[in-house]
Amino acid sequence: MTGSDLILSAKGMTKQFAGFMAVNNVDLDVRRGSIHALIGPNGAGKTTCFNLLTKFLQPTSGTISFNGRDITTLGASEIARLGMVRSFQISAVFPKLTVIENVRVALQRRRGTNFDFWRAQTVLGEFDAEAMRRVEEVGLEDFAHHTAQELSYGRKRALEIATTLALEPEMLLLDEPMAGMAQADVERISALIKSISAGRTILMVEHNLSVVADLSDTITVLARGQVLAEGGYETVSKDPRVIEAYIGVGHG
Structure with a gap:
């Protein structure tokens, strides 16, 4: 993947809280125009990772770039002006x-x-x-x-x-968009996300594996603060490490 294909890139992203390593040396590349999902069992570090990428938290070490620009030290409002917006948190209703x-x-x-x-x-x-x-x-x-x-x-x-x-926004970041929804709403919002993805990049944290399977071009699986696997749903869903760490602990 060339630099121009990437819209968001994290290298060595790490976050430590009072000795606890919540995110440990994560590399993440999000391809322009794709729907990219971040999944993992509870405690995997995906929420912390998402907060780092959306600049609600600052990393202990590592770098984050958006459209080739280093945004590691910028705040959430600054990256929103650059075209990277976190929905459901920053939107005012x-x-x-x-x-x-x-x-x-x-x-x-x-x-x-x-x-x-x-x-x-x-x-x-x-x-x-x-x-x-x-x-x-x-x-x-x-x-x-x-x-x-x-x-x-x-x-x-x-x-x-x-x-x-x-x-x-050029890039939309969705934090568990299906949380707490009835199935009819899940189907409606899933179809909506697919329709609005045209000409945009979407990164989402999501627990609903059927939604992830249906929507995502690329899935990054986190476990214990590190990247466990990455690829399409067919690839990651068959990875023994993912089955053990994620699907094998009662998520479905």
Whole structure:
């Protein structure tokens, strides 16, 4: 893989907490335009790894680069401006605003406009057409004028994705997007992730192995803070070390 094929790359990424090695010398390359999953049993270090990559934590040692630029010392808001956005954490969903109003707020944020809710409707209306395009992109056009608090859990997740897409990320980082969902919502959000991946790169931490199998181009398996295996689902699911460390401990 050439440098231009990579959008995100970590080399020797390590995080130590008071003597405990949570992430130990991890190398990770995410290919541009791919859906890349980070999986592993509880305590494998995947959440810490994800927090390091999204700059919610700083590594003890190692380097992280995005689009060839060293982002090791940058913060989460700085990498968001570079085009790498962590959904469900950074996206703002206001329960009493409508779906389209929530997306409009995200558009204002991207363009550096103050959140002047009291400004004339004609001024704010300039964002409506683009906001509706984002709403349609995530399949919420029938709920555009419903408040966020009226939405089902799965549709709230879709709204969170819409507000994130309004920031026009080149790379989207999803932290357990299917957590706590009913099967119908899992299928809806899985289809949504697949549809929005066109022209974007997605890195996700996910427990649902059927989702990972269906969506991911590449899977990195972590165990005890280290990379255990990497490849497509067919490859990693048959790896004896993965079966022992992950599938063999009751995850399915």
